[in-house]
Amino acid sequence: MFRIACLSCLLLLALPACQRDAAPASTTPAASADAAATPAVAAPPLQDVVERDPSYLIGISYPPVAKRYPGLAAALKAYADAARGELMQAVAGLGSQKPTAPYDLSLAFSELVVTPQLVAIAADGSSYTGGAHGNPLLARFVWLPQQDRQLTATELIPDPQAWRDIAGYVREQLLSALSQRVDADAPPPAERAQIVKNASQMIDEGTTPDPANFAQFEPVLGAGGKIVGLRFVFPPYQVGPYADGVQTVEVPAAVLLPKVAARYRGLFEGG
Structure with a gap:
């Protein structure tokens, strides 16, 4: 860790x-x-x-x-x-x-x-x-x-199965962002493949469905003051090399709300 x-x-x-x-x-x-x-x-x-x-x-x-x-x-x-x-x-x-x-x-x-x-x-x-x-x-x-x-993340979303779904959503967003960054640099095909392979492995390891991997999060509020999403924040080295810096993925309330513990749903828009 x-x-x-x-x-x-x-x-x-x-x-x-x-x-x-x-x-x-x-x-x-x-x-x-x-x-x-x-x-x-x-x-x-x-x-x-x-x-x-x-x-x-x-x-x-x-x-x-x-x-x-x-x-x-x-x-x-x-x-x-x-x-x-x-x-x-x-x-x-x-x-x-x-x-x-x-x-x-x-x-x-x-x-x-x-x-x-x-x-x-x-x-x-x-x-x-x-x-x-x-x-x-x-x-x-x-x-x-x-x-x-x-x-805490564990208290907010206590079901381990729910973290599998959230991890999958986050991983997909990180992989998409990775592909866009690599394409912008336009490396040769062989180099591109190696970069994507190495970075994808870091993403996979850093987003296993363990709440500890998603412990750093920020509530994103809508105009009415309710949470419309959570922005998960990943430090350098967790889902990418140091050069990639801090990475974030925002998961909308529509994805999160069915997984949120009942006592906290009132904090969310639609809850």
Whole structure:
């Protein structure tokens, strides 16, 4: 699994058990009885970080909306702390040596969706600890403000068979995009065949019907504030080489809705 999966595991371990175990009873504006009974989580202080040292640079920025929701603030800080911890471990490994270029961590959290029902935050950045380029950092946090808890892909779509259908849809879109990119470059036929073969294998491996492969997603809202689709986000190396960058596939609500857990269908247009 990819480097980002390791950070996500650290994040989940850092979240309070009350957040992991709480289950929403409703998607209506009124808070559920279970949510009301959940002990409040103290919000950690979220302050943008700028650190400079001859051996490393760190820049981390947080979105203002996170300060409204203690659980979300804790999740973002845990992710950032995990990324910073990895960088500092690499710096410590230098000992008295100086890197040819300073190690650095650049991480920005930005608001994607902010409504009374949903808050979605994107984490994007990179961590450089030597080599030709930095390691990408990518995560998405979809928050249910009324329960102050994260909505995961597994919780949203709990049926394993449903992920087979979603994976097939996503794979088809990625293969189509791949074909268009290769055709635009117009390589010789033999080279084209090899490029498509290698990239298709990465797509197949990165889109097996495991919810972990689709853990990073963004809700796409319509004019009425309901979800009209989910945009699944794939970091470099998951479904293509580093040069292809971040890739996304938007799956419309019409495809998703029959597979969505009943308690969350009200968030979707047509649900």
